[in-house]
Amino acid sequence: MEIIDKLIALSESPFVDIAIKGSLIYLAALWFAMVVWVARDIIHRSNNILFQVSMILLNLVMPVFGLILYMIIRPSKTLLEKYYDEMEYSFLSEQAGEHQDENCPRCEKKVSQDFLYCPSCTEQIRNSCWSCSHIYLHEYLVCPYCGKKEKSRPLKTTKKTEELVETVKK
Ligand SMILES: [Zn+2]
Ligand SMILES: [Zn+2]
Numbered sequence: 001m002e003i004i005d006k007l008i009a010l011s012e013s014p015f016v017d018i019a020i021k022g023s024l025i026y027l028a029a030l031w032f033a034m035v036v037w038v039a040r041d042i043i044h045r046s047n048n049i050l051f052q053v054s055m056i057l058l059n060l061v062m063p064v065f066g067l068i069l070y071m072i073i074r075p076s077k078t079l080l081e082k083y084y085d086e087m088e089y090s091f092l093s094e095q096a097g098e099h100q101d102e103n104c105p106r107c108e109k110k111v112s113q114d115f116l117y118c119p120s121c122t123e124q125i126r127n128s129c130w131s132c133s134h135i136y137l138h139e140y141l142v143c144p145y146c147g148k149k150e151k152s153r154p155l156k157t158t159k160k161t162e163e164l165v166e167t168v169k170k
Contacts, residue, residue: 031063038070045075 004020038059042052055074059066077085104111106123114135116126126135129143130151142149 034063034067035059038067042070042074044078044080047079 004024035056039052039056042055046052055066055070059070102111102113103109104118104121104123104125107118107121109118109120111118111125116128116135117124124138127138127140127143127150128135129146129148131148132143132146134143134145136144
């Protein structure tokens with residue numbers, strides 16, 4: 001501040017005096033705004049009080065350097081963004097789990113719950129009701145939703161019947 005004092009003393013013009021004082025006020029306002037911005041931003045990005053306080057103090061002591069450092073080390077996502085990401089992730093993994101938890105009764109490969117036929121061995125797993133269009137397991141004799149029988153029930157070839165045919169051939 002000694003240099004500024006000398007400058008003020010040197011300049012007798014009131015315009016220079018006002019300009020220096022004005023720019024000092026401007027810098028102080030900028031400094032204050034930086035600290036407020038960091039404080040607001042860090043509260044949205046971290047729950048760690050120690051980290052929050054140390055970053056605010058750093059910006060109070062070293063205005064520009066503190067801001068640059070904070071921009072480098074601050075968490076890339078806000079707490080709200082993190083929360084939404086977690087929600088989306090758990091929703092997606094739940095969905096993926098729902099569609100992958102069944103095995104084909106014939107070849108035992110994984111099949112989605114809405115598959116009517118096994119894509120690996122062509123085994124029919126489910127029927128789509130001709131009357132009410134509900135989907136139900138192929139083993140059922142009638143549609144469990146409306147009680148209608150399947151119109152044309154093709155001969156079912158399961159592992160057991162195939163084995164039977166094999167033994168008869170022998
Ligand atoms: Zn299969
Ligand atoms: Zn039905």
